[in-house]
Amino acid sequence: MSAHNEDTPTLIGQISAGDVSEEGEAVVLEAGADAAGQRLDQWLAARLGPELSRSRVQALIKQGAVSIAGKPVLEAKRKLTTGERIEILVPAPEPAEPQGEDIALDILYEDDELIVINKPAGLVVHPGAGNWTGTLVNALIHHCGDSLSGIGGVRRPGIVHRLDKETSGVMVVAKTDRAHKALSEAFADHGRTGDLERAYLALVWGIPQRPTGTIDAALGRAADRVRRAVVPEGRDDARHAVTHFSVVERFGEGQQAFATASLIECRLETGRTHQIRVHMAHIGHPVIGDPDYGQAFRTKANRLPEPLKGMVDAFPRQALHAWLLEFRHPTTHLTMRFEAPMPGDMEVLVGDFRKL
Numbered sequence: 440m441s442a443h444n445e446d447t448p449t450l451i452g453q454i455s456a457g458d459v460s461e462e463g464e465a466v467v468l469e470a471g472a473d474a475a476g477q478r479l480d481q482w483l484a485a486r487l488g489p490e491l492s493r494s495r496v497q498a499l500i501k502q503g504a505v506s507i508a509g510k511p512v513l514e515a516k517r518k519l520t521t522g523e524r525i526e527i528l529v530p531a532p533e534p535a536e537p538q539g540e541d542i543a544l545d546i547l548y549e550d551d552e553l554i555v556i557n558k559p560a561g562l563v564v565h566p567g568a569g570n571w572t573g574t575l576v577n578a579l580i581h582h583c584g585d586s587l588s589g590i591g592g593v594r595r596p597g598i599v600h601r602l603d604k605e606t607s608g609v610m611v612v613a614k615t616d617r618a619h620k621a622l623s624e625a626f627a628d629h630g631r632t633g634d635l636e637r638a639y640l641a642l643v644w645g646i647p648q649r650p651t652g653t654i655d656a657a658l659g660r661a662a663d664r665v666r667r668a669v670v671p672e673g674r675d676d677a678r679h680a681v682t683h684f685s686v687v688e689r690f691g692e693g694q695q696a697f698a699t700a701s702l703i704e705c706r707l708e709t710g711r712t713h714q715i716r717v718h719m720a721h722i723g724h725p726v727i728g729d730p731d732y733g734q735a736f737r738t739k740a741n742r743l744p745e746p747l748k749g750m751v752d753a754f755p756r757q758a759l760h761a762w763l764l765e766f767r768h769p770t771t772h773l774t775m776r777f778e779a780p781m782p783g784d785m786e787v788l789v790g791d792f793r794k795l
Contacts, residue, residue: 464528465526465529466526466527467524467525467526468483468524468525468526468527469523469524469525470482470523470524472521474519474520474521475520475521476519477518478515478517478518479500479505479514479516479519480493480497480500480516481493482519483496484496491529496515499527499529500512501513504527504528504529504530505526506527507524507526508523508524513663513664530568537566537571537572537574537576537595538580539577539581540572540578540580541578542562542573542578542581544556544579545557547609547777548775551586552613552615552618552769553618553768554583554596555609555610556575557608557610558606558608558610558761559782560607561605562574562578563575563604564576564598564602564604565598565601579612587615596612596614597613597614597618597619597623598612599613599622599623599625599626600710602761603713603716603757605755605756605757606639606756606761607759607761607782607785608760608764608779609761609762609763609764609778610761610764611764611777617769617770618769620769621769622769625766625767626710629708629709634765634767635766635767636706636764636765636766636776637707637710637761637763637764637765638761639704639705639760639761639762640687640702640704640762641705641726641760642702642703642727642728642785642788642789642792643700643701643724644700644725645699646686646689646691646699646700647686647701647703647722647724650685650686651683651684651685651686652683652685653681653682653683654680654681654682654683654718654721655680655681657672657674658680658711658713658714659674659676659677659678666731666732667712667713667714668717669717669718678709680709680717681709682705682706682708682709682719683706683708684704684719685703686701686702687703688702688789689701690792696742697742697795698740698742700727700795705718713731715759716729716731716732716733716757716759719732720732720733726759727751727757727758727788728751728754728758730756730757743795744795747794747795750788750791754788758788760781760785761779762778762780762781763776765777
């Protein structure tokens with residue numbers, strides 16, 4: 440990191456990238472008198488430029504890589520006080536493009552324009568912070584090879600929609616610019632003017648009062664800036680979100696001894712991050728096993744008989760599966776429909792709930 444001008448703060452310590460080659464470079468600064476009242480992001484960008492831009496500093500703050508007095512600071516606009524100790528961990532640079540990796544894929548269909556896969560739970564879709572390797576993109580680069588004609592001039596798969604790491608199910612990925620453009624437009628439109636249908640199966644706590652329903656509630660960032668939450672429509676980060684649901688099965692209905700649950704089918708009218716998980720939690724029926732939006736309901740497992748209680752406690756993810764994807768092929772214009780049965784872990788869990 441470079442230091443410059445007479446206002447440069449005291450550099451308490453620096454760990455070189457060579458000392459922490461995998462984690463990156465750690466820089467510790469002490470705010471001088473000039474820092475009092477300044478925004479954290481502005482002050483850091485001025486002191487650590489040109490290596491780090493203000494947008495890069497803001498991204499590091501959001502990732503929790505900036506700490507004051509040993510505690511992460513997540514607000515870029517946080518005002519500084521003279522004498523505060525600021526620690527910044529700058530991750531080591533990653534390769535510009537993901538590398539191909541030999542990872543097994545469950546391929547439902549493939550041609551020169553696109554590939555449809557049944558993504559397993561636990562597989563991250565795209566490389567990102569903390570997951571630069573072992574992703575679906577790495578697997579597709581290896582599998583498709585020269586059949587990728589290029590997206591935006593780069594030989595890479597075109598991701599047009601995503602599933603959370605721990606959500607399983609059907610995904611389509613473009614192999615050409617033409618397919619990427621057409622599919623991206625279809626997903627952005629959510630099937631309003633074309634053929635696109637997506638349906639998910641979710642195992643949720645409780646039984647909705649009505650067999651069908653629509654959740655129309657805008658989503659934005661939660662207080663922790665990481666998760667999503669239902670927010671007022673007028674908020675700056677509010678994004679319109681609509682989920683239609685129907686009850687497929689009810690478990691434990693009519694008895695009082697044990698907690699109840701339902702198998703729900705959800706169809707998306709919009710496609711926001713964590714939409715189904717947030718919406719179902721919003722109406723009081725969070726997805727079983729959801730670590731982010733179902734924590735308040737985890738004690739419900741105590742009201743289940745064994746061995747079901749133990750199975751729910753041990754279930755490592757949200758019980759959510761994208762079972763259906765239907766879309767119009769970008770070149771043949773034929774309607775294509777793909778279905779994927781529930782994965783084994785979720786099927787077993789549902790089967791045990793049927794015994795209530």
